Amino acid sequence: MIFYFTGVGNSKWIAELLSKKLNEPVVSINDIIKSEVKSYEYTAKADERILLVFPIYSWGLPSPVCMFIERLQLSDFEDKKIYAVATCGNYAGLANKMLKDKLQERNLQLASFHTVAMPNCYITMKGFDIDSAEVAKEKINHAEARVDLIVNAIIEDRQDDTLYSKGSLAWLKTKIIYPSFMKYSNKTEFYATEACNHCGLCVKLCPMNNIVLKDGVPVWSEKCVQCLACIHRCPQRAIEYGKITQKKGRYYFKKEDGA
Numbered sequence: 001m002i003f004y005f006t007g008v009g010n011s012k013w014i015a016e017l018l019s020k021k022l023n024e025p026v027v028s029i030n031d032i033i034k035s036e037v038k039s040y041e042y043t044a045k046a047d048e049r050i051l052l053v054f055p056i057y058s059w060g061l062p063s064p065v066c067m068f069i070e071r072l073q074l075s076d077f078e079d080k081k082i083y084a085v086a087t088c089g090n091y092a093g094l095a096n097k098m099l100k101d102k103l104q105e106r107n108l109q110l111a112s113f114h115t116v117a118m119p120n121c122y123i124t125m126k127g128f129d130i131d132s133a134e135v136a137k138e139k140i141n142h143a144e145a146r147v148d149l150i151v152n153a154i155i156e157d158r159q160d161d162t163l164y165s166k167g168s169l170a171w172l173k174t175k176i177i178y179p180s181f182m183k184y185s186n187k188t189e190f191y192a193t194e195a196c197n198h199c200g201l202c203v204k205l206c207p208m209n210n211i212v213l214k215d216g217v218p219v220w221s222e223k224c225v226q227c228l229a230c231i232h233r234c235p236q237r238a239i240e241y242g243k244i245t246q247k248k249g250r251y252y253f254k255k256e257d258g259a
């Protein structure tokens with residue numbers, strides 16, 4: 001089984017590619033978290049592989065992935081090994097170490113952790129923007145070959161460190177910057193502009209049920225996990241984050257952006 005979390009569709013696409021190649025079905029962590037279940041029971045079949053696929057946030061794990069691991073109740077899962085594949089704009093820092101520790105808390109083991117570079121979607125901080133169309137296209141075009149290599153590593157049950165992009169200053173980024181990202185990420189500055197046509201797509205997409213329509217206008221509370229589905233997927237481009245995003249691009253995964 002492949003459990004995936006996604007904000008703007010990159011990790012969903014990678015999960016679907018892995019699903020075809022490993023012949024394992026996919027389940028959305030977004031749906032599980034959105035349903036607000038306190039515990040998620042899953043009975044693994046014999047010889048089944050369990051994978052987690054998700055984006056890297058601030059060189060660490062998105063909080064819905066941590067929530068999912070905390071709520072996951074696996075029965076008949078002798079091996080207790082979990083394979084991870086993360087998508088990232090470039091680098092994952094020490095997210096592998098973070099996941100290993102998180103799984104250990106639940107008596108589970110990390111079998112391997114590999115990364116795939118995909119178009120960047122982080123736009124809610126100064127200095128960060130989406131990739132140019134050319135860079136995004138190049139990343140999407142390279143991703144499938146990378147997934148093939150990762151599939152081989154998973155089948156052969158080995159960690160291939162050449163397929164994990166850690167980047168520089170990994171300790172600093174994961175141990176110092178990630179905790180500060182986590183501290184402030186839920187206090188959002190999202191708002192809808194007059195271009196909003198009250199379609200409610202943002203409410204539907206939010207995995208945290210953090211957006212409600214008040215008199216037809218979306219209003220955000222303080223449970224945001226920064227998946228950015230709302231701001232990137234708004235069909236009217238009517239969502240902004242303070243003044244930071246006003247001149248920035250929007251992105252969500254479309255296969256045709258690649259080849």
Ligand SMILES: Cc1cc2nc3c(=O)[nH]c(=O)nc-3n(C[C@H](O)[C@H](O)[C@H](O)COP(=O)(O)O)c2cc1C
Nearest residue numbers: 007008009010011055058059087088089090091121
């Ligand atoms: C809040 C946030 C933080 C991010 N931090 C990183 C990062 O530390 N390193 C990186 O390479 N990409 C980072 N990214 C980019 C995403 O990991 C990348 O675009 C990913 O493929 C998005 O996957 P998704 O479409 O499944 O949401 C970040 C994106 C967001 C929204």
